[in-house]
Amino acid sequence: MSGFRVAPGTLRLALVCGLVPVLLAPLFPPAVLLVPVAFGVAVWFNRDPSRTPTATDGYLSPADGRVSVVREEEHAGETRVRVAVFMNVTDVHVNRMPAPATVESVTHEPGKHLPAFTKESDRNERVRFDCGAFEVTLIAGAVARRIHPWVDGGAELERGQRFAHISFGSRADVLFPPEVSLADVVVERGEKVRAGESVLVA
Structure with missing residues (x-):
């Protein structure tokens, strides 16, 4: 121990x-x-193991778990890529920043508590971390009903730095900058990833 x-x-x-x-x-x-x-x-x-980022560029996974979503979507008139990671109850639930960033705002949005691995989870309670060029959204699931942000707007974070925690599983999304395309994504749906270590976008 x-x-x-x-x-x-x-x-x-x-x-x-x-x-x-x-x-x-x-x-x-x-x-x-x-x-x-x-x-x-x-x-x-609720363990919180040490992690050391192995990549010095690109975007790392914000969560331990399996990739559940890889898609393009329209966002504010632009085509953006979203990658989501589903955290099972047995995964580590401490979340880490995908890339160096200044958090512009942290916004809580109330919603439902449906299973986080389903499409219906798009209506679930969430906390958005607007990091300027990209956005990280933590989504509560059927079991995880509390999202615990550890930073506020104005926080300057390094790649792989801890920024939040969700107990007992949920989902973490990264909405990438407009210049990121599906061809830049180096993971597939169902792939196992680790927060602060696995590269999502090279």
């Missing part, structure tokens, strides 16, 4: 998870045996 790191706020969440079996103990005494299990699972789900 040397060097093991968890996302901020995780220990409080783990304590709450560990308290649930204690509250159930009067009705079902063996539940108290689940205290260390509940605590350990909550900590593991």
